[in-house]
Amino acid sequence: MKSKKLKKSKKLKYNTEEMRQGVYPSTVSEDQYDARIDKDGNEVFLGRFNTVDEAFNTFCEAQGEWLRELAEKQEPILKAALLRWAVIYEDYAAEAMEAFEATKINENKA
Numbered sequence: 001m002k003s004k005k006l007k008k009s010k011k012l013k014y015n016t017e018e019m020r021q022g023v024y025p026s027t028v029s030e031d032q033y034d035a036r037i038d039k040d041g042n043e044v045f046l047g048r049f050n051t052v053d054e055a056f057n058t059f060c061e062a063q064g065e066w067l068r069e070l071a072e073k074q075e076p077i078l079k080a081a082l083l084r085w086a087v088i089y090e091d092y093a094a095e096a097m098e099a100f101e102a103t104k105i106n107e108n109k110a
Contacts, residue, residue, distance in 0.1 A: 022059030023052055035059045060093035
C-alpha cells in the first residue's frame, strides 16, 4: 500500500507548551486564541480571546456545564464520575478567574 505524501503546512507561530485543552491559535489573528469544545462529536466555538488563560477558563466553564448535562442522562455510577469531573473543571475556572481579576486589579494600581 502506497502512503500519501502530506503537504507541508506553514509553521505555526505559537509555543505548543503554552496551549491547553480546548484552546487553539486563532485562524483570524496571530495574537488571539480560540476556545472550542466537543459536544456529541460536534465542535462548538466558544469565543476568541487575547490570552491562552482567558480561552482556557472559558473552555473549563463550558466543559463543566457539558459534563453536568451529560451526567443527567447516565446511570448512577457514571453520573457520579461525570459530576466529579464537572466540579474539577468548574473549580479550576473559578480559581483561575479570581487570579486573573486580581492580576488586572494589581496592573491598574501600578
